[in-house]
Structures are given as structure tokens and as C-alpha cells.
Amino acid sequence: MRKPALPDEILLKIDKPARYIGREINSIDKTKEQKNGMIDVRFAMCFPDVYEIGMSHLGIQILYHMLNTREDIWCERVYSPWMDLDPLMREKKIPLFALESQDPVKDFDFLGITIQYEMCYTNILQVLDLSGIPLRAADRCDGDPLVIGGGPCTYNPEPLADFFDLFYIGEGETQMFPLVDAYKENKKAGGSRTDFLRKAAKIPGIYVPSLYKPEYAPDGRLVSFEPLYPDVPRKIRKEIVKDMDAAYYPEEPIVPYIRVTQDRVVMEIQRGCIRGCRFCQAGMIYRPVRERSRDRLTALAEKMLAATGQDELSLSSLSSSDHSQIQPLIESLIDSCSEKHVNISLPSLRIDSFSLDVMSRVQDVRKSSITFAPEAGTQRMRNVINKGLTEEDILTGAAEAFKGGWTKVKLYFMLGLPSETEEDMKGIAELSERICECFFDTVPKEKRKGKIQLTASSSFFVPKPFTPFQWAVMEEKDEYLRRAHLVKDTFRQQLNNRSMHYEYHEADVTVLEGVLARGDRKLSDVIEAAYRKGCIYDAWGDFFDFEKWLAAFRECGIDPDFYTVRKRHEDELFPWDFIDIGVTKAFLLREWKRAQAGELTPNCRESCSGCGAASFGCGICVKERK
Amino acid sequence: MKIRIRFSKTGFLRFIGHLDLMRTFQKAAARAELPVRFSEGFHPHPMMSFASPLSVGETSCGEYMDTELTESMTGAEILDRLNAALPDEIRCLSIRQLPDDEKKKNNNAMAIFGRADYTVSIRPPFDSRLAGSDLSSLTSSYLSQPARNITKKTKRSETNVDILLYIYHLSFSDGAFQMRLNAGSKVNLKPEVVMEDLLAFSGTGGFEEIFSGKVPRDIWLDIVRTDMLTDDGVSLSQTGVPLP
Numbered sequence: 001m002r003k004p005a006l007p008d009e010i011l012l013k014i015d016k017p018a019r020y021i022g023r024e025i026n027s028i029d030k031t032k033e034q035k036n037g038m039i040d041v042r043f044a045m046c047f048p049d050v051y052e053i054g055m056s057h058l059g060i061q062i063l064y065h066m067l068n069t070r071e072d073i074w075c076e077r078v079y080s081p082w083m084d085l086d087p088l089m090r091e092k093k094i095p096l097f098a099l100e101s102q103d104p105v106k107d108f109d110f111l112g113i114t115i116q117y118e119m120c121y122t123n124i125l126q127v128l129d130l131s132g133i134p135l136r137a138a139d140r141c142d143g144d145p146l147v148i149g150g151g152p153c154t155y156n157p158e159p160l161a162d163f164f165d166l167f168y169i170g171e172g173e174t175q176m177f178p179l180v181d182a183y184k185e186n187k188k189a190g191g192s193r194t195d196f197l198r199k200a201a202k203i204p205g206i207y208v209p210s211l212y213k214p215e216y217a218p219d220g221r222l223v224s225f226e227p228l229y230p231d232v233p234r235k236i237r238k239e240i241v242k243d244m245d246a247a248y249y250p251e252e253p254i255v256p257y258i259r260v261t262q263d264r265v266v267m268e269i270q271r272g273c274i275r276g277c278r279f280c281q282a283g284m285i286y287r288p289v290r291e292r293s294r295d296r297l298t299a300l301a302e303k304m305l306a307a308t309g310q311d312e313l314s315l316s317s318l319s320s321s322d323h324s325q326i327q328p329l330i331e332s333l334i335d336s337c338s339e340k341h342v343n344i345s346l347p348s349l350r351i352d353s354f355s356l357d358v359m360s361r362v363q364d365v366r367k368s369s370i371t372f373a374p375e376a377g378t379q380r381m382r383n384v385i386n387k388g389l390t391e392e393d394i395l396t397g398a399a400e401a402f403k404g405g406w407t408k409v410k411l412y413f414m415l416g417l418p419s420e421t422e423e424d425m426k427g428i429a430e431l432s433e434r435i436c437e438c439f440f441d442t443v444p445k446e447k448r449k450g451k452i453q454l455t456a457s458s459s460f461f462v463p464k465p466f467t468p469f470q471w472a473v474m475e476e477k478d479e480y481l482r483r484a485h486l487v488k489d490t491f492r493q494q495l496n497n498r499s500m501h502y503e504y505h506e507a508d509v510t511v512l513e514g515v516l517a518r519g520d521r522k523l524s525d526v527i528e529a530a531y532r533k534g535c536i537y538d539a540w541g542d543f544f545d546f547e548k549w550l551a552a553f554r555e556c557g558i559d560p561d562f563y564t565v566r567k568r569h570e571d572e573l574f575p576w577d578f579i580d581i582g583v584t585k586a587f588l589l590r591e592w593k594r595a596q597a598g599e600l601t602p603n604c605r606e607s608c609s610g611c612g613a614a615s616f617g618c619g620i621c622v623k624e625r626k
Numbered sequence: 627m628k629i630r631i632r633f634s635k636t637g638f639l640r641f642i643g644h645l646d647l648m649r650t651f652q653k654a655a656a657r658a659e660l661p662v663r664f665s666e667g668f669h670p671h672p673m674m675s676f677a678s679p680l681s682v683g684e685t686s687c688g689e690y691m692d693t694e695l696t697e698s699m700t701g702a703e704i705l706d707r708l709n710a711a712l713p714d715e716i717r718c719l720s721i722r723q724l725p726d727d728e729k730k731k732n733n734n735a736m737a738i739f740g741r742a743d744y745t746v747s748i749r750p751p752f753d754s755r756l757a758g759s760d761l762s763s764l765t766s767s768y769l770s771q772p773a774r775n776i777t778k779k780t781k782r783s784e785t786n787v788d789i790l791l792y793i794y795h796l797s798f799s800d801g802a803f804q805m806r807l808n809a810g811s812k813v814n815l816k817p818e819v820v821m822e823d824l825l826a827f828s829g830t831g832g833f834e835e836i837f838s839g840k841v842p843r844d845i846w847l848d849i850v851r852t853d854m855l856t857d858d859g860v861s862l863s864q865t866g867v868p869l870p
């Protein structure tokens with residue numbers, strides 16, 4: 001029997017040792033199948049955060065099982081050791097290991113890292129460091145694993161460029177096998193690491209940062225970004241799955257022993273979003289919207305539940321209500337799930353009479369809450385961000401929910417959106433107040449079961465690459481806090497203040513996220529300096545230390561304001577402009593201008609706005625519209 | 627149909643806690659498509675109850691779980707289906723059928739469990755400190771003491787108890803200590819407590835770090851729970867009636 005990489009004395013000392021032992025149902029142990037002789041490529045797939053977060057991520061589950069369908073590949077999982085284990089591994093010199101084989105990551109051919117949010121960048125360095133892999137790609141040699149990044153943050157990979165050998169731009173299902181094949185071929189031919197990287201650069205969607213050279217103006221702006229060799233492509237076009245029904249989807253997902261964040265079967269019903277909210281990166285980079293068919297989904301649900309024994313099924317998408325078959329799909333799932341004692345959870349469902357009816361059947365109305373994401377407090381601001389949700393929609397939905405017995409309401413807002421005025425800020429509290437009043441107007445006194453409890457929370461807006469707001473100017477930390485306090489004061493002045501609770505996110509995390517989101521290659525030094533100062537788990541409020549980050553910026557002679565509060569010109573070359581997401585820069589600029597004029601743009605189902613995603617020739621772009 | 631299943635928990639899975647073990651069984655039963663009865667109410671859950679939690683780090687070949695099926699099945703089929711669905715390091719070993727008496731709620735495994743058997747060995751390098759001692763006669767002279775009073779700390783108070791009253795068996799054979807101790811909801815005597823007191827009694831040196839609590843239980847002891855029994859000393863695997 002394999003021995004755990006961690007000795008008993010450590011496993012018994014740390015919190016939740018089950019994070020590190022693997023062996024979950026449906027995890028894949030190829031030594032058990034006696035197939036080790038056939039394995040040519042060992043792939044370590046990493047989510048650089050703690051097990052419970054990483055195990056809840058769908059993308060890794062898809063790629064893990066897809067890669068393992070091939071007999072010559074063994075893909076295993078790696079997560080960040082928690083803060084109690086990290087110092088013990090350093091002290092005892094135990095290298096980071098993959099869960100299935102418990103073998104050191106350093107012995108693998110590939111280390112794939114999914115990069116889901118900016119605040120995990122130092123955790124990536126922790127994973128490399130604990131694995132004993134040089135942090136900088138330039139310092140690695142033939143025996144080291146190839147470090148490849150994927151996920152939404154790779155739509156601007158530049159701040160991390162020095163730490164990765166390759167990035168995969170786009171959806172993993174399409175080019176992972178060609179990439180592995182190219183690797184095998186190169187190895188067979190006796191090719192070196194550099195030989196392979198040069199070849200990989202020609203595979204669609206693959207970006208090899210060491211083969212490109214950025215040049216900067218004296219003020220720090222990027223002025224050119226060119227490949228070093230003529231056979232390396234100037235532009236990298238994102239990869240996408242064209243037919244969701246034909247695409248691979250894991251029918252036997254892993255069942256963790258310990259309770260993880262997403263402790264249920266997750267079924268992705270569609271990819272992309274028709275809405276086009278101007279702040280939303282996912283809404284642009286995953287275009288065009290592509291659905292899985294109802295038949296495929298009902299079959300998938302049955303198989304996944306049978307293979308896992310999970311008691312909850314969650315439908316995943318950016319906006320479930322926009323799936324063209326959502327009503328019949330949910331009806332049939334409710335029928336088949338209730339006999340198996342399986343609950344259905346329906347995040348991202350718009351509040352209307354249909355969704356309220358569904359929710360009243362699958363949830364306990366008294367305990368559950370209804371959620372709205374108006375994002376902004378006034379209609380003017382909602383038009384600026386192209387959030388096609390009116391106050392009337394919200395109040396009608398809320399009134400229906402109150403009649404149905406709900407008393408708990410959650411509202412999500414953003415502060416610091418472009419062109420925001422005090423009226424927009426106050427609007428957050430005023431809209432919340434009108435929802436409270438709607439409760440008292442709708443539900444007569446004798447029928448009230450409990451009082452309305454409204455929670456409004458706001459995050460500070462961070463401009464992201466490949467959105468119409470990529471040109472937007474951010475605010476200083478103190479200005480964010482001033483705005484949050486103004487909202488809080490306005491809440492206090494409301495009649496129903498006592499039924500409402502307002503909370504806002506940290507402002508310094510926002511500033512850092514803003515720097516990294518639209519950053520360039522110069523930031524690799526800052527990220528490494530911050531890591532050397534002890535920054536890890538920055539996404540966890542308990543561990544985030546902004547002072548250390550500021551010290552890292554000073555040490556590297558880099559001004560964070562350059563990335564946040566500087567005004568970017570319309571024709572500025574962005575570090576991420578070498579990536580082609582289908583949606584054109586011209587469209588984004590048009591949308592930026594329409595935002596400033598407060599003009600709404602129709603969603604993809606209403607009419608085509610010519611964003612450029614039609615060049616992929618799939619999804620809604622080739623379907624007939626209503 | 628009410629049933630009682632004896633199972634083992636070994637290997638890596640000694641690092642899985644009790645709540646996670648319960649979830650593992652619930653999901654395995656669902657994968658095995660066993661017709662487990664669910665509770666009533668808005669959040670129905672499968673009716674399963676476990677005799678007693680096993681400490682993280684310990685292994686066992688004598689754990690018990692009671693459950694109820696809505697259809698009758700043969701014992702062999704239940705065991706086969708569950709074992710096919712469970713991880714390798716949890717094995718269902720045997721099954722008994724329990725009387726279907728609704729009123730007799732106090733006959734579940736948790737309620738009738740009163741004693742437990744353990745096999746305990748001292749891990750290297752700590753075991754070398756006992757090299758040369760006649761452990762077999764150590765156990766008999768320990769048991770022949772009039773009383774062994776130890777201080778038992780609970781959250782609220784400290785009490786003095788004579789632990790010999792709760793040791794039904796203690797011997798040394800095949801390189802390990804065998805013991806049968808009082809267990810369950812009233813007095814739950816833990817094997818490490820007995821081992822510590824036995825070493826103190828032996829007067830052998832070299833165990834100071836253990837007495838001071840510096841070395842956690844699992845580092846110096848290998849504890850296997852081998853069975854659970856009723857107050858009358860009947861193995862729970864012999865309660866109820868056979869279910870072929």
C-alpha cells in the first residue's frame with residue numbers, strides 16, 4: 001500500500017488531514033489499475049488554494065477526468081497546503097505532492113495551475129516553492145515540470161508571465177490532448193524543453209511568454225509586444241468548445257470525504273452569457289453563449305447522481321434563466337430528483353413567478369432568501385453598466401416573493417463604477433428602503449410571518465481586461481471608503497433602517513486586485529517580492545497584509561497608481577491585446593462610449609450587436625433569434 | 627427491515643472523522659441504491675445510526691451501523707452492494723437483522739453498546755524502552771492491585787476514579803496488549819489512559835515526554851478497536867438474528 005507523503009506525526013497534528021490523503025470515491029489511482037507501465041505523461045493539476053475551495057471548482061474536474069480517459073496520461077490533483085502545514089513542510093523539507101500517488105510534484109511532466117482570481121498569485125509561488133521548482137521559468141531546466149496556467153486570469157497573464165512556461169488561453173477541452181501529444185513527440189525525438197516550447201507556441205490557444213518581448217515607453221506604458229521569432233504567432237486566439245453536447249463532461253465526479261464549499265453535484269447547463277453587462281469579464285470572454293441540450297442535461301444529472309450518491313444537484317451557469325429550455329429542464333429534474341431525495345439548488349436564477357414557484361418547491365421558504373443583483377442603486381447607473389434590470393422588475397419580483405412567504409432578501413451592489421455620483425451611491429440605500437416598503441405594502445399585517453430582513457452588500461468595482469470598462473479609472477483607497485461610509489450613512493437615514501443591514505468589502509484588496517488585473521510583466525518582480533515577505537492566501541482576509549504588498553511595490557520601484565488611477569487613452573496598447581477573444585477591441589470601445597452616454601445595448605437573444613464572437617461560428621451567433 | 631452492519635475502517639481512512647464517515651456511508655448507500663428509509667420533514671435524511679465515533683488516527687475492525695430498509699433484501703446482497711460502493715478501506719464484514727419493534731428505540735447500537743475491545747501496541751521507537759520487560763506478568767500484577775485511582779478531567783470537573791473497575795480484560799500476547807474496557811455513554815475508558823497508567827505502574831523510564839503530554843497519543847500508540855459489546859459482554863455482531 002502507498003504511504004502518505006506526510007508522516008503520521010504531521011497528519012495527526014494538522015487541521016483536516018483528509019485534505020492531503022486523496023483516495024476519494026471516483027478519484028483515479030492508476031497504480032491500482034495496474035496501468036502504470038502505460039503512463040507516458042504525468043500531469044499535476046493544481047488549484048492554488050485550500051482543498052475545500054479547489055475541490056469545488058468545475059473546470060479542474062472536467063480536465064482531470066478528461067485527461068485520465070487516456071491510458072498514457074495520469075492526471076492527479078494538487079492543492080495549496082493550509083497555513084498550519086506550510087511551515088511544517090518547509091521545516092521538515094517535505095516536497096509538495098500530488099494527492100493520488102502522493103509523489104512529489106517535481107517528478108511530474110506538467111504542473112497545470114488554474115488561475116481563478118488575482119488574489120491567489122502568491123499562492124502560485126507557494127506551490128512552486130514547496131514543490132522545489134524554480135519560481136522563474138527562465139531558471140528551470142529539462143528535468144523540471146512544465147508549468148502551464150489556465151483559467152480566467154490568463155486573459156491577462158502578463159503579471160505572471162515570468163513564472164509560467166506556458167499559458168492555455170481559453171477552454172481546456174479542445175487543445176489539451178494535442179499539447180500532450182506534442183510533448184510526447186518531442187520527448188521521443190530527444191528534444192529539449194526549449195524545443196518543446198517553440199513547438200507548443202504553434203498550437204492554437206497556447207501562449208509561451210518567453211517567446212515574446214514587451215517594450216515600454218519611459219512613462220511605463222506598453223508600446224510594443226512582439227514575438228521573438230517569425231514562426232511564433234503574433235496573436236493568440238482563445239480556444240472554445242463549439243458543441244457543448246459533444247464536449248467531454250465528467251459523469252463520475254469525485255466525492256470528497258470532508259465537506260467542501262460546493263458539496264454537491266455541479267452540472268454546467270451553458271457557457272457564456274447573453275447579457276453583456278459592461279463590468280463583467282466572464283460575460284465577454286466566454287462569448288458566444290452555448291447551451292447544453294435538455295436531453296443531454298437530464299441524462300447527465302442521472303449519471304452523476306448515480307455515480308456519486310450526492311444529495312444535491314446544482315445547476316451552474318452565468319445566468320440560468322437565460323437557458324432556452326430552463327423551465328422544462330427544471331420541471332423534469334424536480335420530478336426525477338424528489339424520488340431520490342435529492343435537492344436542487346438554483347443559483348443565478350432571476351426572481352420571477354416561475355423561479356419563485358420552483359424555489360418554493362425545492363427550498364424551505366422561511367429559511368431561504370431571495371437574491372437580487374441590481375449592481376447599482378439608480379436606473380441611470382444601471383444603464384451605464386448595461387444591466388437590463390429595472391426597478392420595476394425588482395419590486396415586482398420582491399412583491400411576488402413576499403406574497404409567497406419569503407422575508408429574507410439579499411442585494412448585491414457595486415461601488416466605484418465609472419461616472420458614479422453621490423446620487424448613485426445614495427440610491428443603494430434608497431432602493432433597499434423601497435424594497436422594505438414593498439414588503440409592508442404587499443403583506444397585510446395579519447399575514448406577516450416575521451419581519452423583512454434585508455442584507456445589502458457592496459463590493460468595489462475593479463476594471464477587468466476585455467470589458468468595455470477596461471479603460472476606466474479606479475479610485476484611491478480612501479475614496480472607496482468615503483463612498484462606503486456615505487452609503488452606510490444613507491442607510492441610517494432610512495425609515496426601515498432597522499430591517500436593513502449593509503456591508504461592504506475591503507478597499508485595500510480592491511486596489512491590489514485592480515493593479516494585478518490590468519497589470520503588465522513588470523509586476524512579476526512585485527509578486528515575488530511580496531511572496532518573499534510572507535504574503536500567501538491573500539484572498540483570505542485573515543492573512544492579507546497590504547503593508548507587505550506596499551513595501552514590495554516600493555522595493556521594486558513600481559507605483560501601483562500607474563495601474564489604477566491613471567487615465568488610459570482609447571488607443572493605448574494593453575498588455576493583453578495580443579489575445580484574441582473574438583470580441584473585438586472596436587466593439588469594447590463602442591460599448592465604453594455607449595456607457596458614457598447611458599445607452600443600453602440589447603442582449604444577444606434580442607439582437608446581434610456585432611461584438612465579433614460570431615467569428616467562432618457557434619452558439620447563439622448561429623441560432624435563429626426570437 | 628432493521629439491520630445492523632459490522633464494518634472495518636483502516637489505512638488512510640483513519641484520518642477521516644466521524645461526521646465524514648457518516649456522510650461516506652450515506653453516499654455509498656445512495657450509490658448502492660439501497661432502499662434506506664428516510665426521516666420525515668422538510669429535510670429528510672437517511673435513517674442511519676452509528677454505535678460510537680472512532681477517534682481520528684485509530685483503525686477498527688469492529689464498528690457498527692444500524693439502518694432501516696423499506697424493502698427486504700438478503701444479507702449477502704446488502705453487503706455486496708455496499709462493499710462495491712464503499713472505499714476499499716471501509717469494509718462491511720457482517721450483518722444481523724434487528725426486531726422491527728417501533729417502540730423499542732433504545733435497542734439501537736448506540737444505546738446498548740457498553741464495552742469495547744482493543745488491540746494496542748507501542749510504536750517504535752518508544753517500544754524499545756520496554757525491551758526485556760515481561761509484559762505478560764506486568765499486566766497480571768497491574769490487575770492484581772487493589773485499586774488504580776486516576777484523575778479524570780471533564781469540561782466541568784475533575785473526578786477520581788478507580789480504573790480497574792472498568793477494565794474487564796488486559797493481557798499481552800503476540801507483541802500487543804489486548805484489552806476490554808468500559809465504553810459508551812456512561813463511562814468511556816480510553817485505551818491510551820490505561821496504557822499510560824500501566825507504564826507509570828511499571829516504573830520503566832523513558833516515558834516522561836508521554837506523561838507530560840508532549841507526544842500525542844497516536845504517535846506512540848497504535849490503537850485498533852477490534853469489537854464493540856453490550857453491557858453483558860455480548861459482541862454486537864451477535865445481537866439480533868442472522869440475516870443470510
